[in-house]
Amino acid sequence: MKGPGQDPAAPGPDSALSGPDSPPQAGSPPGSDSALSGSGSSSGSGSGSGSPSGLAGPAGAEPPGGSRTTGSEVRLRGTTKPPTVASRLLQNRWAGLAGLLVALLAPFVNATPYALSVMTSAAIFVMLAAGLNIVVGYCGLLDLGYAAFFAVGAYTSGVLATRFDLPLLATVPAVLVATVIAGIVIGAPTLRLRSDYLAVVTLGFGEIIRITANNLEVTGGPSGVYGIPHLADGPVGFYYLTVAVVAVAVAGAARLGRSRLGRAWRFVREDEDAAEAMGVHTYRVKLAAYIAGAIWGGLAGVLFAAHLSAISPASFTFLQSALVLMAVVLGGMGSMPGVVIGAIVISILPEILRDLADHRFFLFGVLLIVVMLLRPQGLWPARSKEALK
Amino acid sequence: MTLLDVADLRLSFGGLLAIDGLSFSVGEGEIVSVIGPNGAGKTSAFNCVTGFYRPTAGRIALRGRDLRGLRPSAVAGLGVARTFQNLRLFGELSVLDNVRAGTHLWLRQSVFDALLHTPRYRRSEHECTEQAHHWLDFVGLRGDRYGPARALSYGEQRRTEIARALARHPCLLLLDEPAAGLNHGEKAELLGLIRRIRDLGVAIVLIEHDMGLVMEVSERVVVLNFGREIADGRPEDVRRDPAVIEAYLGGEPHA
Numbered sequence: 001m002k003g004p005g006q007d008p009a010a011p012g013p014d015s016a017l018s019g020p021d022s023p024p025q026a027g028s029p030p031g032s033d034s035a036l037s038g039s040g041s042s043s044g045s046g047s048g049s050g051s052p053s054g055l056a057g058p059a060g061a062e063p064p065g066g067s068r069t070t071g072s073e074v075r076l077r078g079t080t081k082p083p084t085v086a087s088r089l090l091q092n093r094w095a096g097l098a099g100l101l102v103a104l105l106a107p108f109v110n111a112t113p114y115a116l117s118v119m120t121s122a123a124i125f126v127m128l129a130a131g132l133n134i135v136v137g138y139c140g141l142l143d144l145g146y147a148a149f150f151a152v153g154a155y156t157s158g159v160l161a162t163r164f165d166l167p168l169l170a171t172v173p174a175v176l177v178a179t180v181i182a183g184i185v186i187g188a189p190t191l192r193l194r195s196d197y198l199a200v201v202t203l204g205f206g207e208i209i210r211i212t213a214n215n216l217e218v219t220g221g222p223s224g225v226y227g228i229p230h231l232a233d234g235p236v237g238f239y240y241l242t243v244a245v246v247a248v249a250v251a252g253a254a255r256l257g258r259s260r261l262g263r264a265w266r267f268v269r270e271d272e273d274a275a276e277a278m279g280v281h282t283y284r285v286k287l288a289a290y291i292a293g294a295i296w297g298g299l300a301g302v303l304f305a306a307h308l309s310a311i312s313p314a315s316f317t318f319l320q321s322a323l324v325l326m327a328v329v330l331g332g333m334g335s336m337p338g339v340v341i342g343a344i345v346i347s348i349l350p351e352i353l354r355d356l357a358d359h360r361f362f363l364f365g366v367l368l369i370v371v372m373l374l375r376p377q378g379l380w381p382a383r384s385k386e387a388l389k
Numbered sequence: 390m391t392l393l394d395v396a397d398l399r400l401s402f403g404g405l406l407a408i409d410g411l412s413f414s415v416g417e418g419e420i421v422s423v424i425g426p427n428g429a430g431k432t433s434a435f436n437c438v439t440g441f442y443r444p445t446a447g448r449i450a451l452r453g454r455d456l457r458g459l460r461p462s463a464v465a466g467l468g469v470a471r472t473f474q475n476l477r478l479f480g481e482l483s484v485l486d487n488v489r490a491g492t493h494l495w496l497r498q499s500v501f502d503a504l505l506h507t508p509r510y511r512r513s514e515h516e517c518t519e520q521a522h523h524w525l526d527f528v529g530l531r532g533d534r535y536g537p538a539r540a541l542s543y544g545e546q547r548r549t550e551i552a553r554a555l556a557r558h559p560c561l562l563l564l565d566e567p568a569a570g571l572n573h574g575e576k577a578e579l580l581g582l583i584r585r586i587r588d589l590g591v592a593i594v595l596i597e598h599d600m601g602l603v604m605e606v607s608e609r610v611v612v613l614n615f616g617r618e619i620a621d622g623r624p625e626d627v628r629r630d631p632a633v634i635e636a637y638l639g640g641e642p643h644a
């Protein structure tokens with residue numbers, strides 16, 4: 001009953017991806033807030049002075065209807081091959097909406113408490129992967145301590161809710177503040193480092209956060225925080241709430257990826273010096289990615305705390321960071337649909353394999369290796385080819 | 390009127406003096422070539438101007454504004470765009486996205502616009518794409534602009550890099566060996582392209598080894614050797630300068 005039961009759920013949250021039409025509320029505005037300051041200021045360094053010197057001459061004066069104005073030059077817009085049916089389907093937001101629909105219908109197929117719990121966990125994991133995809137996939141910053149932000153979100157919300165008898169929703173503003181601060185505190189000193197050094201330092205920070213939670217009295221030490229209030233009535237209600245939040249978060253992350261800031265992230269990933277030469281303040285842009293990732297992770301932490309109603313340092317180990325990273329790599333770095341699928345596979349597969357008892361993690365590992373050998377670019381890789389409009 | 394003014398520029402790496410008192414200036418809308426044997430310090434000078442290297446001493450000013458100590462993105466923000474000697478495109482990204490990088494500094498779009506897909510988001514994305522097409526047309530790119538930049542031929546990649554720099558709407562464009570690796574026909578097209586860029590009102594500083602191109606296109610030529618400037622003048626005068634002839638043909642080897 002587990003296997004087939006979860007299967008429909010699997011594509012489910014990925015659909016979350018499509019939620020584009022719902023206005024991003026939960027994760028995004030704050031996300032944008034801090035990210036905004038990043039990108040805004042990055043342009044600030046240049047823009048103010050840039051526009052005047054920016055030589056209104058060549059392009060400034062000419063209308064954006066550019067291609068017509070050059071006259072003398074060859075005017076070939078590249079090869080315009082019609083997109084194949086498959087690529088249309090993949091690019092289409094309908095694929096995402098269909099996935100969301102599957103997620104919404106899944107409880108009608110199998111609504112045992114076990115299945116709902118697994119599906120809810122998978123959805124939360126999707127949100128984590130979407131957040132890490134901003135940092136690792138879009139911006140190319142290898143973060144081995146992502147669970148730190150997950151922990152900051154879960155603990156902030158859990159501790160505040162239990163100590164002050166607050167409803168969980170009321171802790172969200174504090175969670176946002178705490179995760180942004182955590183993002184800046186961890187990011188500001190480390191983002192000057194390049195790749196491998198950054199990985200080592202983030203690994204260290206991840207452990208520091210976990211060990212701190214383990215030793216502080218406020219966080220309940222090794223036994224953690226328990227009795228965290230629920231966010232919704234009953235597991236079905238909470239499942240739908242989670243799917244809604246995750247859908248908005250995934251859509252928000254995907255939208256960020258298709259923006260001026262998202263392009264700047266990719267420029268940094270591809271070539272930092274060239275990005276800098278084109279006026280991208282690489283440090284601020286990287287910090288914006290880090291803060292966005294922190295917010296996504298922190299809000300996922302709130303959902304996590306509400307889901308389990310008890311949290312302990314054991315939930316935020318290096319293994320958790322590694323699993324999220326694995327989801328991103330498995331799905332396809334920088335590809336939001338891929339990452340969603342990767343996260344679902346990583347979170348559901350061990351449950352499907354549960355019948356194998358002790359051997360299940362062995363088989364889980366073998367399957368991952370096989371997938372990565374067969375599809376090193378990920379299950380649904382990011383396209384280099386731009387969609388024709 | 391002077392646009393870029395470099396005075397007594399010095400740059401040393403440890404004990405090695407890469408640039409030893411270089412002075413030159415570039416007027417608005419002027420084409421200036423910087424030539425010299427390999428290792429003369431041409432690219433180092435570019436890197437000092439664009440903020441990638443911090444000069445040991447000297448002055449660099451753009452329209453009277455000191456550029457020293459600014460990070461490269463801030464220099465770009467003042468209207469300086471450059472290309473690289475060994476192409477630095479964003480290989481995995483589409484050709485269009487590469488050129489869109491040039492619009493980063495002037496595109497008005499906040500994170501809220503992106504998250505909510507406001508009309509301003511749609512407008513700015515449209516403008517950004519139109520601009521990318523415009524500059525790819527301007528440089529005459531024939532290859533697939535929707536595909537990844539790494540799939541283009543070498544010459545096409547060079548054009549894309551120039552288009553990316555132009556999309557920034559610079560007042561000063563630094564081209565580092567744009568003709569390297571181009572065939573005869575492509576060089577002729579490059580010559581025309583450089584003139585058309587100048588006609589837009591953009592000043593150009595050109596590092597180039599191809600003397601035919603340099604003599605044809607430049608209004609002024611600055612000659613460097615061992616980090617020093619040994620000549621500065623009109624192409625026909627520089628060509629006859631004994632110090633230049635010696636640097637190129639005389640005592641020391643050059644590639």
